[in-house]
Amino acid sequence: MITKVLSYIILAIFSTFVLPIYGQDASIYEWQTNALSPSEKRWSEFSSSVDARITSSLRQHPVYHAMKNDETDSMKTKRDSSLPSTFYPHDKQNIVLTSYGKGKTDGDFIPYEGKSNENWRLFGHGCHNFGKHGTLYGTIQYARGTHKEISWSAMRFPELYWPYTLTDSTGGDSKYEYYGIEGGYGVNLGKVYFGVIAQFDGELAYRMTDPRLKNNTTFLQLGFDAGFSSPKGQRLMADAKYLRNKEHESDSYWRPGEQQRFFTLYGFGLYDNKRSSVSMGRSRMYYVNGLKSHFSYASPTDKTVCTTINIGLNINKMDAEESDFTSPYGSRTTTLTPQIEFKWKINENNTISLFSDNHLEKRLGYERVFEKYITNTATSSYDYRQIAENQYYTLLTRQGLNALRYSVSLGKHHILGIQYGIGYFYRSEKNSFYDFSVANKNMINIPRFDYKLSTKKHELSAGFNWGHQKVKHHEYNVDIKTSSIQHLDFQTCFAPYAYYASEYDIFAADLTYIYYFKKLGIGMRLKYMNISGNRLDDVEYTKEIGFNSICPMISPQSDIHNEQWINGSIFVLF
């Protein structure tokens, strides 16, 4: 808490000064690819550079691409020819990349994430400036992989629909094939920019062991964007996007008795005993419709002080639908993502940055009550109608990083950076009807050291992060007394709680090398993460585990919390 308050104070102090700053985007290979596994996501949270985080936020705006292109054009005459083109990252706006990643956990793990993962991807991004006709950019990606030993989830991306997920006691490996495309266009009318963006991500995930699950998940984003670039170089951007996510889950190839091992959850280990066990061939659709708005401000990049502010607001509505058309569950989620950075270029060689990145989310869950009624007595036909809706469930998530960074240029070819960050994590689930609650609160220190060498032909960069997570608070107040049904709180409620109630050391690093030819650069990048720690001793499950399963499961008692992940990629920049 003290650290958090301190961070805000430092932020406030910095924001009162107007100092010249040198601003620069992260290189394209740093910010483009999305996370294909929970391990990769954690690596990004721990290890992404401040530049990469800021660039990712700004690049959401199509108009930003157009603005940067205009800016690059105007900067061309000022370049130092001895510096490699990567000091002007927009020279190389196109990339083709292939990567392979692999990760595994020991001890505690979140059941729906699985114990290990492996993936391969092929990725391409291109941006083209058509002068007065605007800037067009696009990304295309194909990936495939496996999330192994997933347990207690029949869903992909269960956090989107949590806690109203499907789960089964069999578990297994979820293989997937992913296709993604994004396209944006920005154009200016004087200092005013307009843009449109469309993004589609689609994934087909499946399990090859019985009962065989198939999840067809798609994400669509359509948005309009507007921006203003002042004569002094200040940039304002705001967008509005429509989001739609749909997941269609179907299952087949049951063996006798497996129906009793499939459940529709509604949190805290409670399951819907009317909808469970799931009958053969019944399929489900989950929809999320949302509106998203993102606001960005970036101060002039040719000043000593540069300020970047990104604020995102996302309002989502989720509905779950059974194949007999009823919609038994729904949720409303509001997400706020404020991000701010101040960069102060003390002199030609020294820069200090202050950065804060936050993700605040609140979800309210709704459970609907249906009744079955006869519609035609002659044919004994029946139908369903909704008679009530209850709101008992609340999920709060707060997560973020506050960091202070100092970087120094050692001659024309070397840059050293030192960063100290403090991350925080808070997660709380509540059910007001049963008076259940679970909460986790953690803090993590993340010092970072990075180095970059750039010559005309070579580019080498490396980043190293060390961190230690401390548990600040944890509570588990779930006690299902219903004896008529076997409860699943250990599997679906205690396991995530136990995962977060761990203290560990983390080491995350990245190493990149690029060799530049006349027109293109060929590079390779390695990313690595190692987590080593333990669940707190007092975090144990002392009651009887409600349901015996063949899923891989965590220990009821304190256990190790280890994870290793490595990712290697090769790419071509042009």
Place this chain on the structure above:
Amino acid sequence: MSNYKTLEILTLSIILLYGSLLNVFSQAIENGNNHNKYYKISGNITSNDGPIPYAYVSIEELQMNTVADGNGHFEFKRIPVGIYKIESQNLGYVDAKKTVTVTNGDININIKLKNAVYELEQVTVMAKQAQRNKLEVNETAIEYVQPVSLSDVMILLPGNLYQQNALTGFSLNSNRQAGSDQNTSLGIGLTSDGVPQTSDGLRTQMVGVTSNRGDGSNGDSQIKNRSSINSGSDLRYVSTDHIHSIEYTKGISSPRYGNLSSGLIKVNSKSGVSPLRIRTKLDLKNKLVYAGKGFKLGDKAGTLYAGADYLHAVDDIRDEMDKFTRITAQTYYNNKFKLGDGYSLDLDAKIAQTISANKMKKDELTYEYNETYKADYNKTDLMVKGKLNLGLAWIDNIEWINSLNRVDDRIDRHYCVITGNPKSMPKSYEEGEHEGYYLPTMYYSDYYVENTPINFYTQLHLNSRFSFNKNWNLNLEYGSDFHSSKNKGDGAVIENPEMPPFPGNNTYMRPRANWSIPALEVLGAYLQAVLTFRPTSTQSIKLEAGGRLTEMLNLPDDYALCHKVLTEPRLNFSYLFGKNFRSNFRLGYGEENKLPTLDYLYPDKTYKDFWVLNAYTNNPEYRHLITYTQIYDATNKEIRENKNQKVEVGYDAKYKDFEISLTAFHEFSNSGFEYFTFYSPVTYPYYNQLKEDADISNKKPDKEDYVASSFSEFTAYRQVMNSKKIVKNGVEYRMIFPKIKAIQTNLEVNGAYYKTTYGTNQPDYFYPNSKVGDSMYPYVGLYDLDSKTIKQQFNTNFWFNTHIPKFRLIFTNFFQLVWFQTEQKTDNFDGIYKKVPYAYMDFNGNIHNVTDEELSKINSKDDAQWFQLRRQSTTSSYETDKKPIYLLWNIKATKELNDRVKLSFFVNGILDVHPKYVSDKSSTTKREWSNPFFGMEMVMTVGKTKKTEEK
């Protein structure tokens, strides 16, 4: 001998026809020679990089076409005075047209083709209207669809609805209808480079496999779902990677094409010179890779296009053991030989190979038994085509097409049979009493079905053109073709006949080999006269009148179709007028005949077996089974062609860039093929009751131990009939709007309203299948139901094609609005759910009309026997099942990164709006679901590429 007679008659007919034409037009030609001169149109086809060798050139108005020589030079002779559009096409280039006016001298033109790159405004990705009601899909449009097989391209046609492809199973092809049916699918003609692609020589005469047993069994679903037998061309095997263009005729096709009834798909192969193109496609079901290149062999040696693709498809990705794999390879050679005296020969030759494997293995963990299904398909296709360009007064050109192909189609099945209890099994091929045996309660049966049709096709096609004066032109197309299909396969072979895969209630298999079946042979002759009258430069009246004579050869003398010459008149009239606002009225009438397939002509006999003595004990030595076998011949020697009569009226208009096309049609067929279920009485000896003094406790029982009696019952069997009735009505529409320049978007709106009635011309048979005392129920009722299923569908497809040449980008938004889809069952008792027969059959096979007295018994519950003939159904079965409006949104984007790399992405069903609705039939709330389907594709051009043309 009879065949030769027929041939003679047909040949004579053609000679007479041609001779009479000579007389009729001789004077006109003389006049023409005196008063109208003919001129020559010649020229060169070039690109920025020089001449394009062997490019295709055509004159739309005169239906003339040729190929350029190795230096890109072409020539058309005997061109009368007039205004003509000369069009040229070549692989990798945008089609180009040039209008020329022939007045008083030869014309020499140069047509410059531009690379088909997205920097060009002219690139089109939609089907374009060709002559009459034909639609043509060119190479760019095919590529843009990102198809894996020909069926994927169908979405471009008005009225067609988006369907997710499923290559592991066969889907019926449909045309101008709501829903689909086997006869339409069978009747859709498919030609490849002028050669009909037929599957009429396939047979699957294995009772039980395709559910033609007649007892309502479902057959083997694994085979049924994958088989295209009696259902026309299996478009899964047609790779689009070898196709340059496709032409669809939904209505009345040219008389040149026969043995079809429901439209024509004409496919033209890739040929000519082109750089190496590599195509890679990935989507949720399919992984495809293709490579193809066109070589110039020399200035006089012609060109050779060679390409191959590999496709791996899995319908349900979880079902890893259910796969479809297809490899196709094709080489196409073409050349032009100059023969002196101004004659030339266009020579084409093609070798194509298709190999496909379809495998399914059920998981023993899932089903606790191990079954396999394996289908291997191998097709080798040879084609040689020569077109002699004479340019003579009487004959303009002669084209001779020859094709030989062999298909090896084999299904291997390892099938688990679970009978539940010991099933009696006969093994006789003769009628009467025979010893039988008992099957185990569970066993594996291994069998294969082998079809090896060898198809030969030859066609001699002639073209003559006459010009009476500057306003009147006559183009005659006539010729003769012959098609033979001989199946050399083994047919259905069971490795151990005593372990049959489908031991039904009393029907067992005794298949016969396909090689023992006579070959299908069809001889045809046709003539089409296209008379064009152009009274002014803004008016054109065209009459296409023609017909086709067809005879099936090699049929047994007692078949109704033997020595029968079938006629198919086809007539199209159009009137085109207007200068800026061009209107075209169309009117057409045609009859098209689909001939019965080998399977329909020579079905296997149905063996029905009944147990005479059935003494089963636990001790195998004391078991005794005697069966009585009755043989029914499913052959219908009266079987005829399926004649489809078509009438259509159309209107097309064009004003600047706005186009509209409307076609209303009516199609009537009352002779569709079907395995129709009949009932037949049978009486056989029956030994069921032990004699009082008989002791069979320690012996094998025999007939002497039982009281001799007889038993009568009805049994169902199927016979091929021309019993299906299909009436199709509808309106198809297409509107193309001028480009909205602000958003660089073309809008095309197309769709159709279809009303299709599926019925039968046979009475309905109903057998209560119950017992009256110890005997079986004695009557089968015949009902004049005239039952029909009426399906209606109305859809509108919106295609927003945003083409930004500057960005080298095409982006398509496809919205499919299906306003409604309905299905309703009706019959003569519509609304009345108590149906009574007009006649009944007794155990002697006699059919009696129902008397008033019997009718009152049928309607009275008091008479338990007669009352059973009253059929009852619920009123809800007559309710219309109406699905409300739904919307589907597909997107597709292709970006050319440069002249060498093109990237595409598509998402079908990115958004679907299927409202909830309450079904009138089931009184429950429903909602249709659809899953998005998506994928990507990359096309690379390797090697020398032409520089993009100047904009």
